[in-house]
Amino acid sequence: xxxxxxxxxxxxxxxxxxxxxxxxxxxxxxxxxxxxxxxxxxxxxxxxxxxxxxxxxxxxxxxxxxxxxxxxxxxxxxxxxxxxxxxxxxxxxxxxxxxxxxxxxxxxxxxxxxxxxxxxxxxxxxxxxxxxxxxxxxxxxxxxxxxxxxxxxxxxxxxxxxxxxxxxxxxxxxxxxxxxxxxxxxxxxxxxxxxxxxxxxxxxxxxxxxxxxxxxxxxxxxxxxxxxxxxxxxxxxxxxxxxxxxxxxxxxxxxxxxxxx
Amino acid sequence: xxxxxxxxxxxxxxxxxxxxxxxxxxxxxxxxxxxxxxxxxxxxxxxxxxxxxxxxxxxxxxxxxxxxxxxxxxxxxxxxxxxxxxxxxxxxxxxxxxxxxxxxxxxxxxxxxxxxxxxxxxxxxxxxxxxxxxxxxxxxxxxxxxxxxxxxxxxxxxxxxxxxxxxxxxxxxxxxxxxxxxxxxxxxxxxxxxxxxxxxxxxxxxxxxxxxxxxxxxxxxxxxxxxxxxxxxxxxxxxxxxxxxxxxxxxxxxxxxxxxxxxxxxxxxxxxxxxxxxxxxxxxxxxxxxxxxxxxxxxxxxxxxxxxxxxxxxxxxxxxxxxxxxxxxxxxxxxxxxxxxxxxxxxxxxxxxxxxxxxxxxxxxxxxxxxxxxxxxxxxxxxxxxxxxxxxxxxxxxxxxxxxxxxxxxxxx
Numbered sequence: 001x002x003x004x005x006x007x008x009x010x011x012x013x014x015x016x017x018x019x020x021x022x023x024x025x026x027x028x029x030x031x032x033x034x035x036x037x038x039x040x041x042x043x044x045x046x047x048x049x050x051x052x053x054x055x056x057x058x059x060x061x062x063x064x065x066x067x068x069x070x071x072x073x074x075x076x077x078x079x080x081x082x083x084x085x086x087x088x089x090x091x092x093x094x095x096x097x098x099x100x101x102x103x104x105x106x107x108x109x110x111x112x113x114x115x116x117x118x119x120x121x122x123x124x125x126x127x128x129x130x131x132x133x134x135x136x137x138x139x140x141x142x143x144x145x146x147x148x149x150x151x152x153x154x155x156x157x158x159x160x161x162x163x164x165x166x167x168x169x170x171x172x173x174x175x176x177x178x179x180x181x182x183x184x185x186x187x188x189x190x191x192x193x194x195x196x197x198x199x200x201x202x203x204x205x206x207x208x209x210x211x212x213x214x215x216x217x218x219x220x221x222x223x224x225x226x227x228x229x230x231x232x233x234x235x236x237x238x239x240x241x242x243x244x245x246x247x248x249x250x251x252x253x254x255x256x257x258x259x260x261x
Numbered sequence: 262x263x264x265x266x267x268x269x270x271x272x273x274x275x276x277x278x279x280x281x282x283x284x285x286x287x288x289x290x291x292x293x294x295x296x297x298x299x300x301x302x303x304x305x306x307x308x309x310x311x312x313x314x315x316x317x318x319x320x321x322x323x324x325x326x327x328x329x330x331x332x333x334x335x336x337x338x339x340x341x342x343x344x345x346x347x348x349x350x351x352x353x354x355x356x357x358x359x360x361x362x363x364x365x366x367x368x369x370x371x372x373x374x375x376x377x378x379x380x381x382x383x384x385x386x387x388x389x390x391x392x393x394x395x396x397x398x399x400x401x402x403x404x405x406x407x408x409x410x411x412x413x414x415x416x417x418x419x420x421x422x423x424x425x426x427x428x429x430x431x432x433x434x435x436x437x438x439x440x441x442x443x444x445x446x447x448x449x450x451x452x453x454x455x456x457x458x459x460x461x462x463x464x465x466x467x468x469x470x471x472x473x474x475x476x477x478x479x480x481x482x483x484x485x486x487x488x489x490x491x492x493x494x495x496x497x498x499x500x501x502x503x504x505x506x507x508x509x510x511x512x513x514x515x516x517x518x519x520x521x522x523x524x525x526x527x528x529x530x531x532x533x534x535x536x537x538x539x540x541x542x543x544x545x546x547x548x549x550x551x552x553x554x555x556x557x558x559x560x561x562x563x564x565x566x567x568x569x570x571x572x573x574x575x576x577x578x579x580x581x582x583x584x585x586x587x588x589x590x591x592x593x594x595x596x597x598x599x600x601x602x603x604x605x606x607x608x609x610x611x612x613x614x615x616x617x618x619x620x621x622x623x624x625x626x627x628x629x630x631x632x633x634x635x636x637x638x639x640x641x642x643x644x645x646x647x648x649x650x651x652x653x654x655x656x657x658x659x660x661x662x663x664x665x666x667x668x669x670x671x672x673x674x
Contacts, residue, residue: 035671036671037671038674039629039671039672044383044384045384045385046381046384047381047382048559048624049378049601050394050557050624057356057383057629058357060356063359064359083665083668084661084662085662085665111644111658113662179492180492180511194434195493196493199494
């Protein structure tokens with residue numbers, strides 16, 4: 001294609017990307033090195049329905065003057081990145097210095113909000129995603145090996161819940177695992193512990209969240225597998241396409257041997 | 262044909278004028294009004310009253326998450342919301358961002374009939390019009406207390422005794438209710454308890470935090486003791502969930518908002534014994550002090566700054582209609598809150614809030630940096646309540662989180 005043709009073809013997308021992706025990123029990075037101005041505080045009389053007191057409040061005029069003089073705020077460099085609410089470099093260094101074992105160090109890190117969130121994200125990524133792919137595929141394959149008569153019923157119970165909106169699904173799950181909900185009550189009865197609270201235990205919460213997420217993702221891949229499983233040839237083609245995405249081209253021959261027997 | 266069109270147009274015109282007279286109760290406005298606020302019944306009534314005005318569109322967005330959207334919604338120019346219904350805690354956020362306007366001229370022009378204590382003035386300017394008072398106080402089941410033969414608890418220590426007696430008698434497994442949901446609610450319960458133990462949030466005249474003190478540790482320990490008698494999921498129960506537990510007959514003692522207590526047993530499907538046993542009392546003290554472990558609140562409405570003067574005028578007129586003294590004739594509306602509106606006669610449901618005011622309950626502090634402290638408390642106290650941290654450690658975390666946020670905002674150096 002001629003360069004000129006490509007240029008005109010790409011121009012609308014390019015402009016949209018500049019406007020909606022590049023410009024906001026630049027703006028955010030620029031704003032991240034500025035903090036709000038220090039407000040000018042005064043003690044003034046504040047009258048509420050109950051009493052009149054001398055309270056500290058912000059001097060709006062003086063602060064507005066400050067803000068108009070320097071609209072971006074005051075320059076703080078990378079302070080916001082390194083403060084306690086974000087990377088917390090000082091706190092991490094202190095924790096490293098004062099703790100004598102790795103477990104104690106990680107417990108100290110758990111006090112910091114960023115590392116707490118990071119731990120959750122990493123656990124989610126490395127536990128939930130592989131399990132989802134494996135479980136999803138396992139269920140789809142299992143359903144397909146069933147007799148024709150059973151298939152419908154099993155699909156109804158195992159795969160149809162996928163159409164439930166994630167928001168509604170998670171809300172229902174939240175109510176079910178409540179101490180007085182169906183699942184919560186059943187679990188407490190099972191372990192004979194009336195004070196069992198799934199919601200209060202981070203570890204236990206992974207199970208229902210896994211179940212909810214599993215019900216939502218990968219519908220396209222599952223349906224894709226299911227519909228053409230009978231015809232091995234068509235499976236090989238579809239598998240090849242998805243396998244390329246999942247595991248690369250070397251394994252698809254092996255998998256099609258296993259599946260198509 | 263022409264005559265037909267003309268007569269139809271004439272008929273329509275007549276209909277519209279009569280409609281505006283009939284529906285507006287004499288309230289007509291000329292510019293749009295858009296209200297954001299909390300969703301409890303009293304505010305719903307005020308919103309409905311504002312919507313009675315005709316001549317322009319009046320929309321309301323009443324949600325429990327109003328504090329997360331009101332500042333952003335009023336920061337644009339022109340602002341999305343022309344009025345925010347706030348309380349002493351949420352007005353500070355709006356003042357800090359300078360998104361509300363002084364109401365002195367509007368009060369002079371349209372505000373006759375307002376009682377002087379309804380005008381919330383900050384630094385000499387009227388910034389909000391208050392219409393109700395609120396506080397958290399004891400809500401209990403009188404029949405259950407009778408069954409165990411105990412008096413109404415006046416202190417939190419007595420409340421623990423009553424809870425133990427109720428559990429021992431086998432009436433209820435988790436008799437205590439509390440809005441201890443991690444986040445805003447948990448922080449608010451800590452604020453109440455902390456003030457009851459005589460604590461001070463900040464050093465005199467500065468933004469330095471002083472919550473990691475004896476009062477703070479005692480407050481946390483009392484909250485932990487109370488949580489032993491609560492539903493194990495208490496860290497996810499806000500006011501609505503706690504009220505649901507009370508209505509279901511699972512809770513006999515709770516520290517609940519007056520604004521919610523009034524209509525608590527009027528919902529559908531509440532068992533008769535709960536309706537009969539429902540009772541209200543004054544807020545409790547703690548640790549032998551005389552100041553109640555509670556906070557006093559006022560709720561009011563403000564007018565946005567980043568809107569045209571016509572919209573500001575329309576907003577003021579509509580909101581004045583929402584809190585007009587005629588609405589006090591309605592029995593249902595009267596029970597919904599302790600109204601500050603002239604013509605309000607206290608109902609039995611108002612006992613708790615009046616008692617709170619008489620006992621000298623401290624009003625929630627209206628300091629510019631109190632919101633940061635509230636957020637820090639909400640984020641860090643859940644660890645202690647779950648038993649993962651000691652009280653001192655949790656309060657140290659709160660102070661560290663607050664200090665970082667205050668430095669970012671410029672209140673501390």
